[in-house]
Amino acid sequence: MAETATLKINGSNNIRQLSLPDLEQYFIAMREKKFRAHQVWEWLWQKHAHSFADMTNLSKELRQKLGENFSLPALMVDASQYSADGTVKSRFKTHEGHLCEGVLIPTDNRYTACVSSQIGCSLSCKFCATGYIERKRNLDFDEIYDEVVILNQQCEKVYDKKLSNIVFMGMGEPLLNYKNVLKAIERITSPDGLGMSPKRITVSTAGVAKQIRQLGDDKVKFKLALSLHAANDKKRHDIMPINDSNNIQSLVEALNHFYAQTKNEITFEYILFKDFNDSLKDADELIKLYRRVPADLINLIEYNPIDAAKFEKPEESKVEAFMEYLGRHKVNARLRRSRGKDIDAACGQLANKN
Known part of the structure; x- marks a missing residue:
């Protein structure tokens, strides 16, 4: 809405798709005071209004006119589940009835929101x-x-704390929804939004090399995680079809470009699957790959079984041997114990179940 005169206003126009200058132009065209735009902006992004009726410092007539000209579709909580370990999983419903999930993950020193970027996913990773x-x-x-916003409100209600971290590790591939993910992060980190530091946000990708390079060119401030799960192309192809068009060499080049442009932290995520990628030979391949990229960390992740896949979790002794081998070769690695498994909220388990 660069010029109000050219905007076709009707009830299907989502008001949150407008910028603040757009809103200012709208109110000027309506012969309203310009500061009304700032009042509405605050309701939309800081007070989190779900309807125009909530905007109580506007006149009833103005609220009615906004309702006639714009829509205000908001994500709503459809259901929530509470794990024995304190994890909270919420199923969200969009205005047209689609479902996606998000998770609040509490630990001793942080409260993390795991958010989705798509409704479903097109990548068909075999373990997810x-x-x-x-x-x-x-x-x-x-x-x-x-x-x-919703996960932060849950965090404040359940734990009397604000979110400390956000990870884009829920449903969907964030880099296949590039513009919306970056714009969401801009609003999350903006002082007139949630004001969170981008250093506390991690975007996880299954590996879209072109878009990883674009992140570097766009000089983003947040951290990046690569869902690797196998350190050679053959094995990665078997479990992640995206590897056919984004092989490991292309990802290495893209990650090095990203780091050269941003100096932001890079993490490898590596789920251990029994008798597939958990041998010391696999660990050796992982180490060699780790040294080709300025990665800060390898997150080893427990596998969480799902109904559709036949993978199994390795024996604890195998996991310990893998970790010990990485440590002996001076690789910065940690084992991430999954939380929320009893409510299907752990890594790889989000599926909109009832």
């Missing part, structure tokens, strides 16, 4: 429950913002 769900559409940036 979301990969077996058809991708319906991308989430809009304001819907992603709503996820964080």
Whole structure:
């Protein structure tokens, strides 16, 4: 809405898709005071209004006119589950009835929101429950913002704390919804949004080399995680079809470009699967790959079984041997114990179950 005169205003126009200058132009064209735009902006992004009726410092007539000219679709909580370990999983419903999930993960020193970027996923990773769900559409940036707002409200209610971290590790591939993810992060980190530091945000990708390079060119401030899960192309192809068009060499080049442009932290994520990628030979391949990229950390992740896949979790002794081998070769690695497994909220388990 660069010029109000050219905007076709009707009830389907989501008001949150407008910029603050757009809103100012709208109110000027309506012969209203310019400061009304700032009042509405605050309701949308800081007070998190779900309807125009909530905007109580506007006149009833003005609220009615906004309702006639714009829509205000908001993500709503459809259901929540509470794990024995304190994890909270929420299923969100969009204005047209689509479902996606987000998770609040508490630990001793942080409270993390795990958010989704798409409804379903098109990548079909063999170990991930979301990969077996058809991708319906991308989430809009304001819907992603709503996820964080809702999870932060849950965090304040349950733990009397604000979120400390956000990870884009829920449903969908964030880099296949590039513009909305970046715009959501801009709103999340903006002083007139949630004001969170981008250093506390991690975007996880299954490996879209072109978009990883674009992140570097865009000089983003947040951290990047690569869902690797195998350190050679053959094995990675077997579990992640995206590797056919984004092989390991292309990802190495993209990650090095990203780091050269941003100096932001890079993490490798590596789920251990029994008798597939858990041998010391696999560890050796992982070490060699780790040294080709300025990665800060390898996150070893427990596998969480899903109904659709036949993978199994390795014996604890195998996991310990893998970790010990990485440590002996001076690799910065940690084992991430999954939380929320009893409510299907752990890594790879999000599937909109009832």
